[in-house]
Amino acid sequence: MSFFVTKYTGLHRVFRLGTYVSIKQMQPAFGHERRYTSTSEENRRIAKIYTKTGDKGFSSTFTGERRPKEDHIFDALGTTDELSSAIGLAREFCIDSGHSFTDQLEKIQCVLQDVGSNIATPRSSARDSHIKKTMFSSQTVIELERWIDLFTEELPPLTNFILPSGGKSSAALHVARAVCRRAERCVAPAVRSGETDPEVAKYLNRLSDYLFTVARYAAMKEGKGESIYKRPE
Numbered sequence: 001m002s003f004f005v006t007k008y009t010g011l012h013r014v015f016r017l018g019t020y021v022s023i024k025q026m027q028p029a030f031g032h033e034r035r036y037t038s039t040s041e042e043n044r045r046i047a048k049i050y051t052k053t054g055d056k057g058f059s060s061t062f063t064g065e066r067r068p069k070e071d072h073i074f075d076a077l078g079t080t081d082e083l084s085s086a087i088g089l090a091r092e093f094c095i096d097s098g099h100s101f102t103d104q105l106e107k108i109q110c111v112l113q114d115v116g117s118n119i120a121t122p123r124s125s126a127r128d129s130h131i132k133k134t135m136f137s138s139q140t141v142i143e144l145e146r147w148i149d150l151f152t153e154e155l156p157p158l159t160n161f162i163l164p165s166g167g168k169s170s171a172a173l174h175v176a177r178a179v180c181r182r183a184e185r186c187v188a189p190a191v192r193s194g195e196t197d198p199e200v201a202k203y204l205n206r207l208s209d210y211l212f213t214v215a216r217y218a219a220m221k222e223g224k225g226e227s228i229y230k231r232p233e
């Protein structure tokens with residue numbers, strides 16, 4: 001018996017002998033395709049990351065639709081992937097500097113997998129079972145707000161425009177913040193057309209505020225000055 005586990009945006013489509021059998025959320029990853037076999041040698045994995053089905057410039061949503069790769073759904077999905085990657089890099093700098101919020105960044109990366117799952121499941125072609133498995137919780141937004149408020153209490157008030165700066169952790173968090181704002185722009189059309197949950201847009205909007213706040217917090221904790229905007233002479 002052999003089956004495929006298709007990984008994208010945290011969703012895993014499991015096919016057995018060409019027939020869809022189940023969908024599970026397992027270890028999430030964007031854009032990876034792997035083949036597993038389960039023969040008499042139990043669960044031996046054959047690492048095949050490519051299926052070549054995307055070679056002609058089309059790919060599949062989680063609902064099974066084929067769309068061109070430049071479709072706004074893949075644009076939003078890909079940008080969410082970039083965002084998680086930017087946070088991953090920033091997190092490495094933050095770990096090196098001993099910051100206290102690196103677990104939060106990891107949790108955010110997990111939530112972004114759920115964001116991806118929701119984006120990859122356009123409502124127009126989703127069945128109830130798809131919708132149930134890719135629901136996005138509004139609790140995630142509340143949690144971000146709580147974190148933002150806690151950091152803000154410790155930070156000096158903003159009196160100037162600050163420039164992305166303040167050490168490697170802080171500057172990398174600002175890069176992630178800017179990617180987050182691009183993800184928000186890419187997701188907006190899908191939300192407006194009813195294909196993606198509006199909570200996803202809210203989450204990305206709040207996440208850019210979180211990343212801005214935590215970038216400032218990192219600079220403060222490292223005793224690194226933030227550059228401020230000065231009108232060029």
Ligand SMILES: Nc1ncnc2c1ncn2[C@@H]1O[C@H](COP(=O)(O)OP(=O)(O)OP(=O)(O)O)[C@@H](O)[C@H]1O
Pocket residue numbers: 007008009030031032033049050051052053054055058059060061062069074075077078079120
């Ligand atoms: N360039 C892309 N940017 C963003 N999302 C993509 C892109 N290409 C595919 N996807 C999405 O990510 C999922 C996994 O990506 P993957 O690269 O496996 O797709 P593919 O290109 O269709 O397949 P293959 O690489 O095996 O030819 C796809 O099912 C699709 O939903």
